[in-house]
Amino acid sequence: MHVLSVASEAYPLVKTGGLADVVGALSAALAPHGIETTTLLPGYPSVVKSLGRAKAIRRWDDLLGTPARLLGGRIDGHPLLVLDAPDLFARDGGPYADATGRDWDDNWRRFAALGRAAADLAGQFDLVHAHDWQGAMAPAYLRYDGAQVPSVLTIHNIAFQGRYDAAVFAGLGLPETAYALDGVEYYGGVGLLKAGLASADAITTVSPSYAEEIRHGEFGMGLEGLIEARRDRVSGIVNGIDPAVWSPETDAALPARYTARTLSRRRTNKRAVEQAFGLDGDDGPIFVVVSRLTWQKGMDVLAGQLDAMVAMGGRLALLGSGDAALEQAFRAASNRHPGRIGVRIGYDEALSHLLQGGGDAILIPSRFEPCGLTQLYGLAYGCVPVVARTGGLADTVIDANEAAVAAGVATGIQFAAVTPDGLSQALRRTMALYAQPDPWSTMQKQGMRADFSWTRSGARYAELYRSLVAA
Numbered sequence: 249m250h251v252l253s254v255a256s257e258a259y260p261l262v263k264t265g266g267l268a269d270v271v272g273a274l275s276a277a278l279a280p281h282g283i284e285t286t287t288l289l290p291g292y293p294s295v296v297k298s299l300g301r302a303k304a305i306r307r308w309d310d311l312l313g314t315p316a317r318l319l320g321g322r323i324d325g326h327p328l329l330v331l332d333a334p335d336l337f338a339r340d341g342g343p344y345a346d347a348t349g350r351d352w353d354d355n356w357r358r359f360a361a362l363g364r365a366a367a368d369l370a371g372q373f374d375l376v377h378a379h380d381w382q383g384a385m386a387p388a389y390l391r392y393d394g395a396q397v398p399s400v401l402t403i404h405n406i407a408f409q410g411r412y413d414a415a416v417f418a419g420l421g422l423p424e425t426a427y428a429l430d431g432v433e434y435y436g437g438v439g440l441l442k443a444g445l446a447s448a449d450a451i452t453t454v455s456p457s458y459a460e461e462i463r464h465g466e467f468g469m470g471l472e473g474l475i476e477a478r479r480d481r482v483s484g485i486v487n488g489i490d491p492a493v494w495s496p497e498t499d500a501a502l503p504a505r506y507t508a509r510t511l512s513r514r515r516t517n518k519r520a521v522e523q524a525f526g527l528d529g530d531d532g533p534i535f536v537v538v539s540r541l542t543w544q545k546g547m548d549v550l551a552g553q554l555d556a557m558v559a560m561g562g563r564l565a566l567l568g569s570g571d572a573a574l575e576q577a578f579r580a581a582s583n584r585h586p587g588r589i590g591v592r593i594g595y596d597e598a599l600s601h602l603l604q605g606g607g608d609a610i611l612i613p614s615r616f617e618p619c620g621l622t623q624l625y626g627l628a629y630g631c632v633p634v635v636a637r638t639g640g641l642a643d644t645v646i647d648a649n650e651a652a653v654a655a656g657v658a659t660g661i662q663f664a665a666v667t668p669d670g671l672s673q674a675l676r677r678t679m680a681l682y683a684q685p686d687p688w689s690t691m692q693k694q695g696m697r698a699d700f701s702w703t704r705s706g707a708r709y710a711e712l713y714r715s716l717v718a719a
């Protein structure tokens with residue numbers, strides 16, 4: 249089977265978050281099931297450059313108003329297609345925003361063009377798998393083209409919806425009838441994710457709990473009615489992690505590599521974390537954070553608990569970037585507590601590996617979390633996850649309640665309320681567990697033994713694809 253996977257990022261070519269990790273890993277996850285995945289990405293400058301001298305496979309004189317061509321390449325040995333449309337993608341800055349962080353005004357056109365190109369190419373594939381709002385127009389174009397190729401749309405985060413003014417509809421190149429309640433119309437404007445959700449043959453989210461949560465107002469963020477109406481098409485398939493990239497035994501970013509049997513080697517990495525973040529050397533735990541600094545991730549609540557954490561004897565090494573006010577709050581905390589709180593504002597892939605390989609516990613106090621990958625990396629690296637009980641975090645971490653600790657099955661600490669009290673209790677519980685070396689190392693080893701490889705989830709996607717292609 250040949251599948252076209254359409255997304256705005258894919259590791260290792262372009263990454264701003266977890267979407268890239270998953271899209272980058274899918275091709276290898278599906279190959280054992282006889283599925284060849286071709287990934288279609290926008291031609292950002294770095295992506296086009298990575299292709300070297302590539303020949304155009306196809307050209308458009310007018311792809312939603314702009315000339316474009318299709319270039320071929322490989323991503324980790326798997327087929328790659330790149331939509332080279334310089335008017336849309338040849339810009340400095342990030343995939344979605346300029347260097348100052350301001351979203352590009354024409355994002356609707358940039359990612360609708362990606363979807364339009366995918367639909368134009370779909371005839372060469374058995375199925376199209378689109379990701380998030382940036383890929384979501386692919387199923388919509390397929391539907392309004394009357395194409396026979398089935399489509400899957402995966403929601404990695406329903407908070408990002410690609411919502412625009414009604415005026416952009418005219419630029420989408422769709423029939424008038426598409427501006428309708430069951431089409432692209434969304435609260436009086438245009439919704440790209442909404443259009444995809446209304447059109448795809450199947451909808452997946454990245455954990456079973458999140459699939460359930462988004463049927464309700466608090467998590468559905470305006471799309472709960474549509475999700476509920478299409479619930480027989482919605483399923484949750486939990487993300488895996490790519491062992492070629494995330495494995496403490498082989499990780500080149502770690503000063504000391506280790507396994508569950510050689511956990512004491514982590515001490516060398518812990519010293520490296522202390523150095524990198526200017527932390528005091530002592531025997532207490534180092535909490536780590538690798539995250540976008542946003543409301544979703546509960547970073548405001550964490551910022552409010554840092555004085556308490558330091559008073560308990562904890563230290564923190566934080567790597568992240570995001571909201572300016574939160575960046576400032578963490579910097580200020582680090583100035584207040586030199587040697588106890590170290591902060592690195594920015595994006596650094598290698599440092600994120602070091603934190604997992606040297607930190608004692610990774611904090612993830614998310615208000616909602618479709619799946620979450622950093623807790624899975626934490627589990628694989630013996631960096632115990634301390635997580636809010638929501639979405640994929642609830643599905644992947646076994647809380648260290650008394651029964652679970654006694655049975656030796658706990659893999660982390662869960663807490664229910666993302667509030668100052670909820671988080672400070674979780675920190676206190678973590679400190680108390682850390683003070684008991686045996687249960688703590690049992691918890692680390694349990695996490696490292698848990699299987700979050702793509703084996704099971706790859707099989708689930710393959711099964712879903714087959715059910716649609718056969719239909």
Ligand SMILES: Nc1ncnc2c1ncn2[C@@H]1O[C@H](COP(=O)(O)OP(=O)(O)O[C@H]2O[C@H](CO)[C@@H](O)[C@H](O)[C@H]2O)[C@@H](O)[C@H]1O
Nearest residue numbers: 265266267404539568594595596600617618619620621622
């Ligand atoms: N400053 C930094 N430097 C280096 N690396 C950094 C970094 N900040 C974050 N990262 C990395 O970015 C990724 C974040 O992935 P997550 O799944 O945790 O969240 P995200 O919200 O981006 O993804 C969305 O999509 C994914 C994929 O489906 C879902 O798991 C998730 O719940 C959903 O919100 C991880 O690989 C992490 O290590």
